[in-house]
Amino acid sequence: MMCLVRILGESRGTETETETEMVYAGLIHLFVTVFLYHFATFMVIPAITDVTMSAICPGKDECSIAIYLSGFQQAITGVGSLVMMPLLGNLSDEYGRKTLLILPMTLNVVPLAILACSRTKSFFYAYYVLKTLTAMICEGSVQCLSLAYVADNVPHGKRISAFGILAGTGSAAFVCGTLTSRFLSTSSTFQVSASVAVLAAMYMKAFLKESTCEDLENMKQDVSQKTPLVTCSNGEDSSSKIFKTIPSIEDMICLLKSSLTFSQAAIIAFFTSLAEGGLYTSLLYYLKASFHFSKDQFADLMLIVGIAGAFSQLVLMPTLAPAIGEEKLLAIGLFASCTHMFLYGISWSSWVPYVSAMFSVLGVLANPCIRSIASKQVGPNEQGKAQGCISGISSFANVVSPLAFTPLTALFLSENAPFHFPGFSIVCIGFAMMVAFIQSIMIRAPTASHKISSNSLC
Numbered sequence: 001m002m003c004l005v006r007i008l009g010e011s012r013g014t015e016t017e018t019e020t021e022m023v024y025a026g027l028i029h030l031f032v033t034v035f036l037y038h039f040a041t042f043m044v045i046p047a048i049t050d051v052t053m054s055a056i057c058p059g060k061d062e063c064s065i066a067i068y069l070s071g072f073q074q075a076i077t078g079v080g081s082l083v084m085m086p087l088l089g090n091l092s093d094e095y096g097r098k099t100l101l102i103l104p105m106t107l108n109v110v111p112l113a114i115l116a117c118s119r120t121k122s123f124f125y126a127y128y129v130l131k132t133l134t135a136m137i138c139e140g141s142v143q144c145l146s147l148a149y150v151a152d153n154v155p156h157g158k159r160i161s162a163f164g165i166l167a168g169t170g171s172a173a174f175v176c177g178t179l180t181s182r183f184l185s186t187s188s189t190f191q192v193s194a195s196v197a198v199l200a201a202m203y204m205k206a207f208l209k210e211s212t213c214e215d216l217e218n219m220k221q222d223v224s225q226k227t228p229l230v231t232c233s234n235g236e237d238s239s240s241k242i243f244k245t246i247p248s249i250e251d252m253i254c255l256l257k258s259s260l261t262f263s264q265a266a267i268i269a270f271f272t273s274l275a276e277g278g279l280y281t282s283l284l285y286y287l288k289a290s291f292h293f294s295k296d297q298f299a300d301l302m303l304i305v306g307i308a309g310a311f312s313q314l315v316l317m318p319t320l321a322p323a324i325g326e327e328k329l330l331a332i333g334l335f336a337s338c339t340h341m342f343l344y345g346i347s348w349s350s351w352v353p354y355v356s357a358m359f360s361v362l363g364v365l366a367n368p369c370i371r372s373i374a375s376k377q378v379g380p381n382e383q384g385k386a387q388g389c390i391s392g393i394s395s396f397a398n399v400v401s402p403l404a405f406t407p408l409t410a411l412f413l414s415e416n417a418p419f420h421f422p423g424f425s426i427v428c429i430g431f432a433m434m435v436a437f438i439q440s441i442m443i444r445a446p447t448a449s450h451k452i453s454s455n456s457l458c
Contacts, residue, residue, distance in 0.1 A: 029204075030149055033208055034142065035173045036197075037142055038169075038177065039177045040196040043177035043178070043193040046296075049288065049298065052124070055125075056124075069128065071281050071403075071405075071406030072406075073128065074277060074401065078277075079136075080135070081140055084137050084141065085392040085395055088144065088145065089145070089148065089388020089389070091384070093381060093384040096210045097149040097384070103137060103141075104137050109201065114127040115127050140395060141391070144388055148383040151383040159372050160322075161317065163372045164314070165314060167367060169314075171310035175303060175307050178302040178306055180192065181299050258378070261444065262374055265370050270396070270397045272370070275432040278404065281405060282405055282406070282429070283426065286425070289413045291350040300354070308357070308358055309364035312362065317329070321369075330373070330443070334363075334366050334437035336360075336361075337359070337360075338437055340363050345427035366436075374386050374389075412424045
């Protein structure tokens with residue numbers, strides 16, 4: 001949090017103390033909300049593979065049906081998110097980030113509560129169906145709206161550091177959730193997770209202040225008669241606003257055409273999400289089949305990733321980003337991610353995945369850099385639209401990813417593999433990340449004077 005104090009202190013030095021305190025309090029409440037939400041979500045990840053295998057293929061270490069079900073869920077979630085992320089982002093530009101955050105944070109409680117009651121086969125399938133449906137709205141929406149909230153309150157020059165702190169908050173939640181799961185029984189894990197999810201929704205509703213164009217303008221005018229931070233459209237009735245905020249394919253294409261840098265960031269986001277989605281779908285089943293990993297080993301591995309990520313985003317990013325620039329930092333992060341995935345794929349012993357996980361100390365820097373670069377290419381009242389567009393593209397990658405990598409993973413973990421290489425699909429995933437790395441080398445972020453608003457083209 002000291003990083004946040006320094007960011008606000010330096011970037012808002014010309015504003016009143018009361019105004020800075022209001023912004024600071026709003027960001028703190030946002031970070032607490034994000035922490036609680038991710039804490040509840042990440043807590044169940046080490047346990048869900050064992051729950052799935054026990055419900056579908058009891059007593060086995062390899063189960064193609066479980067892999068295909070996970071891939072199908074990810075694909076359906078991606079299709080829903082592809083539509084919902086741009087819509088939620090656009091609506092949040094008009095009706096506020098908090099208003100839209102209420103929906104995913106409330107829906108997140110439902111599937112967790114089901115497995116908190118029981119993990120039998122019937123309860124698992126009920127969880128599976130509801131998780132698939134709710135994830136269409138929840139998956140990525142909290143991140144998208146939180147990034148837009150931060151962009152509302154932090155100027156360009158300090159935005160990458162603030163995005164890093166937001167990402168670090170999620171990584172810290174990942175560490176705490178995984179560590180908690182490590183010492184809880186499976187049944188207790190889901191019960192605690194559901195309780196924390198309820199607490200997150202209640203905290204957000206009670207303490208988080210709204211962040212819309214109108215609210216920011218009013219705050220500025222009430223505290224000091226300065227120029228509003230953002231310019232909002234007036235004189236439109238609510239029905240016309242609703243229809244204008246429903247995005248179309250043409251709207252997204254128009255936004256991509258508005259800036260070459262934004263288009264490059266979108267391409268990088270696609271291939272990064274393609275690789276990360278494939279790794280998420282395949283890795284745990286690969287480790288279980290190859291090295292007989294269980295809940296505790298998964299938790300240990302995730303702890304390494306989480307601790308490295310939290311340290312990197314909370315400490316390294318605020319220091320490195322101003323010194324070397326977010327474009328170079330993006331390339332460094334993507335190169336580390338490539339190495340990370342290739343090492344997973346060629347693991348020859350059970351200790352190699354733990355060494356590979358340590359490369360995430362740099363790999364986690366990529367996503368905040370992508371979001372910051374995209375954020376700087378649009379106007380202040382288009383942050384939700386921009387973040388929603390990037391999230392939608394990432395969601396589309398999550399549709400393609402299981403279609404490409406799930407059959408490959410199932411094939412090479414089965415007895416019918418054309419040759420013995422259990423990590424072949426993980427290596428292929430690494431090549432997808434390499435495409436993102438190559439694109440990141442070519443990205444050149446323009447100065448503020450060269451940015452083009454999407455409204456000027458559409």
